Amino acid sequence: MFPRPSVYTSTIALLVAGQTTLAALNGHCPPLGPVLPAPKNPTAHKSVQLAIGSITDTFQNIAASLDSTGISVAVKSIHEANPLLELHHTPEILGPNGTTTIDSQTVYRIGSISKIFAVLSILQQNHVKLDDPITNYVPELRQLKGETNEVDDITTVRWDEVTVGALTSHMSGIAVDLTIDLASFPVDLTQLGLPSLNETSKTGCAGVLGLPPCNRAEFFRDFGKRHPVYAPFTTPVYSNVASVILAYAVEAITNMTYEDYVKQSILAPLNMTNTTIFNGPEKQSWGFIPVNETWFGASFGYEDIAGGFYSNTVDLLSLGTGILKHDLLDESKTKKWMKPMTSTSSSGLLVGGPWEILRSSTVTKDKRLIEFYCKSGNLNSYNNMLCLIPDYDIVVTILSGGPQSNADLVDLLLTNVVRGLLPAIEEAGKAEALPKFGGTYADAATNSTITLSLDDAPGFAVSNWVVRNVDIAKNYGKFGALSSSPADRPVSIRLYPTNLSSDGGYHRAWRAVFGHGSPEESAEKDANSFWPDASCVTWASMDRTTYGFRSMDELVFSLRDDGSAQSINLRTFKVELKRAA
Numbered sequence: 001m002f003p004r005p006s007v008y009t010s011t012i013a014l015l016v017a018g019q020t021t022l023a024a025l026n027g028h029c030p031p032l033g034p035v036l037p038a039p040k041n042p043t044a045h046k047s048v049q050l051a052i053g054s055i056t057d058t059f060q061n062i063a064a065s066l067d068s069t070g071i072s073v074a075v076k077s078i079h080e081a082n083p084l085l086e087l088h089h090t091p092e093i094l095g096p097n098g099t100t101t102i103d104s105q106t107v108y109r110i111g112s113i114s115k116i117f118a119v120l121s122i123l124q125q126n127h128v129k130l131d132d133p134i135t136n137y138v139p140e141l142r143q144l145k146g147e148t149n150e151v152d153d154i155t156t157v158r159w160d161e162v163t164v165g166a167l168t169s170h171m172s173g174i175a176v177d178l179t180i181d182l183a184s185f186p187v188d189l190t191q192l193g194l195p196s197l198n199e200t201s202k203t204g205c206a207g208v209l210g211l212p213p214c215n216r217a218e219f220f221r222d223f224g225k226r227h228p229v230y231a232p233f234t235t236p237v238y239s240n241v242a243s244v245i246l247a248y249a250v251e252a253i254t255n256m257t258y259e260d261y262v263k264q265s266i267l268a269p270l271n272m273t274n275t276t277i278f279n280g281p282e283k284q285s286w287g288f289i290p291v292n293e294t295w296f297g298a299s300f301g302y303e304d305i306a307g308g309f310y311s312n313t314v315d316l317l318s319l320g321t322g323i324l325k326h327d328l329l330d331e332s333k334t335k336k337w338m339k340p341m342t343s344t345s346s347s348g349l350l351v352g353g354p355w356e357i358l359r360s361s362t363v364t365k366d367k368r369l370i371e372f373y374c375k376s377g378n379l380n381s382y383n384n385m386l387c388l389i390p391d392y393d394i395v396v397t398i399l400s401g402g403p404q405s406n407a408d409l410v411d412l413l414l415t416n417v418v419r420g421l422l423p424a425i426e427e428a429g430k431a432e433a434l435p436k437f438g439g440t441y442a443d444a445a446t447n448s449t450i451t452l453s454l455d456d457a458p459g460f461a462v463s464n465w466v467v468r469n470v471d472i473a474k475n476y477g478k479f480g481a482l483s484s485s486p487a488d489r490p491v492s493i494r495l496y497p498t499n500l501s502s503d504g505g506y507h508r509a510w511r512a513v514f515g516h517g518s519p520e521e522s523a524e525k526d527a528n529s530f531w532p533d534a535s536c537v538t539w540a541s542m543d544r545t546t547y548g549f550r551s552m553d554e555l556v557f558s559l560r561d562d563g564s565a566q567s568i569n570l571r572t573f574k575v576e577l578k579r580a581a
Contacts, residue, residue: 121261359371366426
């Protein structure tokens with residue numbers, strides 16, 4: 001009923017299949033994250049325009065056979081006012097009450113994308129810590145009673161061990177929900193070998209198939225009867241109820257209803273005027289209602305918190321943009337939020353709060369690892385996706401509904417967008433970065449130079465790095481007096497941006513990564529290790545060579561008003577190099 005667990009079978013297969021043995025192109029190992037500044041005007045670049053045309057053609061081919069299923073796909077850079085890609089498909093066969101034309105304003109049921117609002121709401125409570133026991137805020141959980149007098153670790157959740165963070169990341173070990181309990185529905189399952197049940201073993205509520213929605217009292221009456229799946233923090237187990245409990249905590253903390261809090265603190269600041277929680281849009285004609293769809297307008301009671309929201313393309317693009325621009329949380333909190341909280345049994349899928357984080361090293365030309373912070377939402381015939389790509393400041397939304405809509409369709413659309421667009425966005429980033437930072441920097445007084453150029457590998461290639469007549473790359477091994485690395489190994493140098501700046505952004509810090517050895521040596525290391533990318537250890541090797549408290553890999557650009565570099569400061573060497581015209 002609510003979305004499948006965070007498993008994107010076809011997307012993972014497409015994105016991870018064929019993964020190279022090297023960490024990135026030619027064995028380079030950049031830090032995780034952006035390797036160049038995100039492009040500020042991607043739609044102006046020819047490569048992006050060509051990619052949009054190709055994606056549009058593929059979308060139209062996919063949609064041509066969907067006679068009763070609607071789709072909306074959009075992609076937006078947070079640096080541009082309008083989406084760089086927006087595609088909609090209105091099927092020939094429509095339900096009688098909804099819209100007759102699908103566009104960016106058309107409202108869909110978004111399923112478990114709803115969970116983002118619960119996590120975001122709890123993160124906005126500044127005094128709440130993710131390690132806090134949830135019973136600090138919802139103490140009634142301690143009183144949940146099972147179906148029998150038997151109380152032990154198999155039958156009863158250790159609620160004082162369940163933290164706020166565990167609920168955001170599906171690490172609480174609690175059950176999925178109550179709504180999908182088969183015993184509640186008017187079907188005789190004793191013919192399938194199941195026993196007869198008395199009324200106390202049925203919820204009597206669900207919100208669909210003729211049953212009334214479940215309320216808070218019924219949650220506390222019945223959820224204790226569900227056994228835990230695991231002890232907390234054992235392994236991720238998808239849970240709808242986790243979001244409900246987070247919302248109850250928000251209500252207790254703010255003394256507001258969850259609906260009012262979300263409207264005031266998230267929807268209003270982002271101007272999300274067509275996003276609703278417990279009810280559908282003001283007019284059904286604003287919504288896409290597929291033929292024979294009976295769940296549009298149905299309320300699941302408290303479980304609407306986990307999967308019952310309604311929204312449209314415009315609003316979800318606003319949500320993704322607001323998150324990446326730190327409009328709802330400060331920059332530090334947002335960055336912490338946009339990180340994994342646990343792994344899964346798929347090497348291509350991590351879990352955040354509540355992000356489903358896809359990881360791929362096969363999308364861009366530089367073949368580096370990129371993370372996609374996604375949340376799926378699947379509800380009856382509605383299947384959707386919100387995906388944020390922080391490395392490029394990109395938001396992707398996919399909304400769909402109808403009898404031909406399913407998770408595989410959404411995966412196919414996402415893969416089409418990612419594979420088609422990301423290499424072009426990468427090219428746009430290079431096209432913007434080269435005139436701003438590339439070229440030769442020099443200081444004649446000290447006979448010092450450095451040259452920055454771009455190729456297919458990640459970041460800037462560093463060459464001709466000479467300081468006071470000393471070639472830094474050729475002599476790099478001599479700086480490692482405390483290192484066990486051979487001094488004669490070949491050294492390559494790449495330069496990557498950090499998120500550190502000063503003077504209102506007029507000074508920006510970058511870091512150099514010194515690669516030791518050849519691509520063949522990296523490949524041999526990877527082949528002889530039982531874990532992938534064993535040769536890629538940049539995270540542990542940066543900031544290692546220091547002199548007078550300054551790291552040799554720290555370089556700081558001084559920028560003009562237009563964002564272009566006028567000089568570069570080699571902090572360790574105390575040399576300022578002017579950029580050549």
